[in-house]
Amino acid sequence: MTDVSNLQAGTAGPAQAPARPRLQVVPLRGLPIVAAVVAFVIAAIAGNWLWALTFCHVVGGGLWTAIDLFVGLIVGPILGRLSLPARAEFTARFMPKMVLLMPTLVLMTLATGFQLALKLGNLSPASPNHGWLVVSYCVVGVMAVIALGVLEPANIAVLFEMRKPEPDGAVIALLMRRFVLTAGITGVMQVATLIIMTRVATQ
Amino acid sequence: MSAGPAAVPAPPASRRFPPVAEVTTVSLGLVVIGGILMASYAPRRPPLAVPVALAVAGAVLLLAGCWLTARLRPFDWDRFFLVFRWALLAYVISAGVIAFAFIKDHTRGAPLAVVLVMLVIYALDVPLIIAFTVARYSSPAGHAGSLPDVSQPA
Numbered sequence: 403m404t405d406v407s408n409l410q411a412g413t414a415g416p417a418q419a420p421a422r423p424r425l426q427v428v429p430l431r432g433l434p435i436v437a438a439v440v441a442f443v444i445a446a447i448a449g450n451w452l453w454a455l456t457f458c459h460v461v462g463g464g465l466w467t468a469i470d471l472f473v474g475l476i477v478g479p480i481l482g483r484l485s486l487p488a489r490a491e492f493t494a495r496f497m498p499k500m501v502l503l504m505p506t507l508v509l510m511t512l513a514t515g516f517q518l519a520l521k522l523g524n525l526s527p528a529s530p531n532h533g534w535l536v537v538s539y540c541v542v543g544v545m546a547v548i549a550l551g552v553l554e555p556a557n558i559a560v561l562f563e564m565r566k567p568e569p570d571g572a573v574i575a576l577l578m579r580r581f582v583l584t585a586g587i588t589g590v591m592q593v594a595t596l597i598i599m600t601r602v603a604t605q
Numbered sequence: 606m607s608a609g610p611a612a613v614p615a616p617p618a619s620r621r622f623p624p625v626a627e628v629t630t631v632s633l634g635l636v637v638i639g640g641i642l643m644a645s646y647a648p649r650r651p652p653l654a655v656p657v658a659l660a661v662a663g664a665v666l667l668l669a670g671c672w673l674t675a676r677l678r679p680f681d682w683d684r685f686f687l688v689f690r691w692a693l694l695a696y697v698i699s700a701g702v703i704a705f706a707f708i709k710d711h712t713r714g715a716p717l718a719v720v721l722v723m724l725v726i727y728a729l730d731v732p733l734i735i736a737f738t739v740a741r742y743s744s745p746a747g748h749a750g751s752l753p754d755v756s757q758p759a
Contacts, residue, residue, distance in 0.1 A: 536646075539644055543638065
């Protein structure tokens with residue numbers, strides 16, 4: 403992993419960037435936290451532990467939805483109005499954290515959510531929540547394909563581009579455009595998730 | 606006479622590639638649909654015809670993505686494999702946790718086999734998309750001169 407980590411990032415030529423931040427594609431200090439979360443999720447599923455399953459699903463799902471909406475609706479538009487060096491500097495510090503955070507939250511939410519639904523009987527065809535849960539699978543499926551097939555590859559490609567001595571602004575702009583194009587879709591999906599989950603919780 | 610177009614270095618942003626990411630994303634979408642179909646029947650035993658068809662189609666598209674990638678010359682293979690192996694590790698862990706949940710919930714026999722095949726496709730699809738997306742914007746080590754359009758078969 404050393405070749406992924408301790409490399410210089412930059413957003414412009416050397417003359418314009420006297421003190422470029424060090425950029426890690428994968429923040430190594432975050433890995434123990436991710437490992438602890440994954441271990442806790444496995445323990446919750448293995449023990450069929452109601453409190454832990456609920457905790458992981460609510461905390462993970464709440465953060466996933468909130469971060470998606472906050473980044474898409476608040477941070478994204480602000481980012482779009484910043485100067486290019488400011489945007490690049492923000493991106494260099496923000497995206498490595500997202501590389502670890504979002505997949506961990508998604509795994510935490512989905513794995514425990516399925517187990518929780520099974521334990522509470524919501525997956526039974528006789529349950530009034532069954533239909534809502536199938537709709538939620540579809541919503542999550544769309545978000546998963548967008549996140550895994552479009553957003554995450556672009557995120558990591560931007561980070562690799564920014565590690566180069568002279569990053570190509572055209573490549574970064576091309577990849578960042580994906581975020582703008584998909585922010586609306588994931589925003590609608592997250593609102594749908596909120597509606598579905600509040601319906602499930604109150605039926 | 607001026608030099609032909611091949612003498613002008615193609616910037617990475619404008620270099621054209623075969624639709625590896627698109628094909629592999631469709632493969633990912635198919636296994637996600639298959640997974641949704643199977644999960645919608647839990648805890649009952651799901652009918653397997655459609656999930657199996659989706660898994661086979663997903664596997665074919667994954668192989669097509671691999672085949673298209675393998676033919677790329679020049680291509681930054683060092684960067685591709687650097688990203689691929691770490692992404693593979695991450696998504697094998699992710700797929701392993703999902704598989705564990707299914708096994709824990711007493712999924713057995715053919716449904717478990719179909720789920721595991723879908724998870725293998727998922728765990729290969731995502732690293733392939735990520736590694737291809739990173740490597741396509743890199744210049745191969747030691748490669749000087751123009752980078753050709755590789756979107757069409759040679």
